[in-house]
Amino acid sequence: MIQLQALNYILKNRDHDLLMTYGQEYYFNYEAEYNVIKNHYTKYKTVPDVLTVLDKVPTFKVIDTNESKQYIEQKLYEEYVYEFTRNIMKQKAGLFKQDAVRAKNEIAVALANLHPPRTTWGTNIVASAQDRYDSLIDTLASPNANKISTGLPELDMKLGGGMHMGEEFIVIFARTNNAKTWLAEKIAVSAWEAGNNVGFFSPEMSDKSIGYRFDTLHKGFSNKAIQGSEPDYDTTKYKTYIGNLSKNKTIFSVTSPIHFDKEVTVSKLKKWATDLNLKLLVIDGLTYLKNERVNGHQPDHERLTDLSEDLMTLSNELQIPIIAVVQANREGARDANGEVNDDTPEIDTIRGSDGISHNASRVISVRYKDNTITIYLNKNRYGEVNVKLIYKYFINEGKFTYVNNPKANLPQDPEEARSEFNDTGKL
Numbered sequence: 001m002i003q004l005q006a007l008n009y010i011l012k013n014r015d016h017d018l019l020m021t022y023g024q025e026y027y028f029n030y031e032a033e034y035n036v037i038k039n040h041y042t043k044y045k046t047v048p049d050v051l052t053v054l055d056k057v058p059t060f061k062v063i064d065t066n067e068s069k070q071y072i073e074q075k076l077y078e079e080y081v082y083e084f085t086r087n088i089m090k091q092k093a094g095l096f097k098q099d100a101v102r103a104k105n106e107i108a109v110a111l112a113n114l115h116p117p118r119t120t121w122g123t124n125i126v127a128s129a130q131d132r133y134d135s136l137i138d139t140l141a142s143p144n145a146n147k148i149s150t151g152l153p154e155l156d157m158k159l160g161g162g163m164h165m166g167e168e169f170i171v172i173f174a175r176t177n178n179a180k181t182w183l184a185e186k187i188a189v190s191a192w193e194a195g196n197n198v199g200f201f202s203p204e205m206s207d208k209s210i211g212y213r214f215d216t217l218h219k220g221f222s223n224k225a226i227q228g229s230e231p232d233y234d235t236t237k238y239k240t241y242i243g244n245l246s247k248n249k250t251i252f253s254v255t256s257p258i259h260f261d262k263e264v265t266v267s268k269l270k271k272w273a274t275d276l277n278l279k280l281l282v283i284d285g286l287t288y289l290k291n292e293r294v295n296g297h298q299p300d301h302e303r304l305t306d307l308s309e310d311l312m313t314l315s316n317e318l319q320i321p322i323i324a325v326v327q328a329n330r331e332g333a334r335d336a337n338g339e340v341n342d343d344t345p346e347i348d349t350i351r352g353s354d355g356i357s358h359n360a361s362r363v364i365s366v367r368y369k370d371n372t373i374t375i376y377l378n379k380n381r382y383g384e385v386n387v388k389l390i391y392k393y394f395i396n397e398g399k400f401t402y403v404n405n406p407k408a409n410l411p412q413d414p415e416e417a418r419s420e421f422n423d424t425g426k427l
Contacts, residue, residue: 002075003030005065009072014047021117026080033060112292151190154402160383168321169312171360175328179368181284184325188282189217196279197251203288207254216398223396251276265292266310279320286324305355312359
């Protein structure tokens with residue numbers, strides 16, 4: 001029925017754009033009717049009227065449709081995807097009996113290349129100028145309405161109010177055992193506390209381990225104690241907390257490669273995010289993702305560059321921030337002034353690809369030593385760079401306490417900084 005609705009919509013509204021965007025393959029039940037309309041437009045540069053179509057195809061059924069163009073496009077594409085997938089499954093039925101894994105992979109490749117037609121070419125920023133004004137008014141009225149806090153007010157200030165809802169691919173990197181995953185989960189827990197559904201992909205740690213860290217970061221429970229390292233630990237408060245937490249409806253979803261059939265792709269991450277309405281996605285191990293653009297071997301630096309591009313695109317498409325945790329691979333580090341910086345690694349030490357940092361909206365390097373975590377803002381597409389923030393951080397307690405330093409360029413009194421930020425949304 002949707003194909004018939006689409007053809008009648010085209011005729012009623014003389015919509016050549018819809019006609020040319022969705023080709024004959026979308027009208028597999030009405031090929032003759034479509035070709036009459038298409039050929040007429042190609043020859044005369046105008047969509048024909050109903051009588052012209054009836055003259056060529058007398059069986060064409062004229063119906064009245066008041067559906068929106070957006071609805072018709074969506075349903076037309078859905079029906080095409082259904083038919084395309086059904087045909088692929090029929091074609092591969094024999095192969096499934098011989099080699100199910102190969103059949104599955106060939107189907108996945110075919111479906112990965114099944115993209116909706118591009119209905120428009122970009123955005124006319126002249127015609128859409130009013131959108132920018134409306135956005136400005138909304139931002140002035142609520143400076144942080146379209147941002148998610150990191151849970152660290154000082155970092156939020158340097159990020160312009162927090163993480164953007166879209167066009168936000170943040171890379172957190174550090175050398176081994178430098179609390180980069182703790183920082184990523186701190187940000188994730190803070191987003192969850194604000195009422196946002198959060199997704200946390202953890203290829204190396206179990207959901208239970210991430211859960212214990214969640215409890216520590218959320219309510220300050222001793223991480224060692226709740227994991228059973230203190231035999232005499234009184235579990236009364238923890239039991240009450242767990243009972244209350246279990247009733248919370250806000251999602252904190254932890255996945256591992258097994259949840260993606262051991263093949264983690266950006267498309268599968270997208271499905272996870274859309275199915276659960278996630279508002280923040282954390283990927284604790286970018287190297288575990290497979291590049292869908294290439295079917296076969298590819299050098300790591302090319303694969304990670306492609307992945308980072310696709311994750312930024314996904315952030316923009318879903319309008320959510322995405323955080324990737326990656327490994328640094330060299331010891332030397334200097335800041336922008338050439339000063340030796342033993343606290344955090346340089347941006348070009350990100351393992352595997354310069355393309356990761358190129359595609360990121362923000363890049364944050366981390367160093368943890370002597371119960372002190374140093375956060376260095378190496379790249380910031382939307383604000384200051386080369387900012388150093390220092391926090392006292394005791395991992396077992398999960399608490400971050402800000403320590404002022406000249407390179408932070410913040411007020412001397414951290415409480416003053418917090419107050420000023422909370423009042424105005426900016427420093």
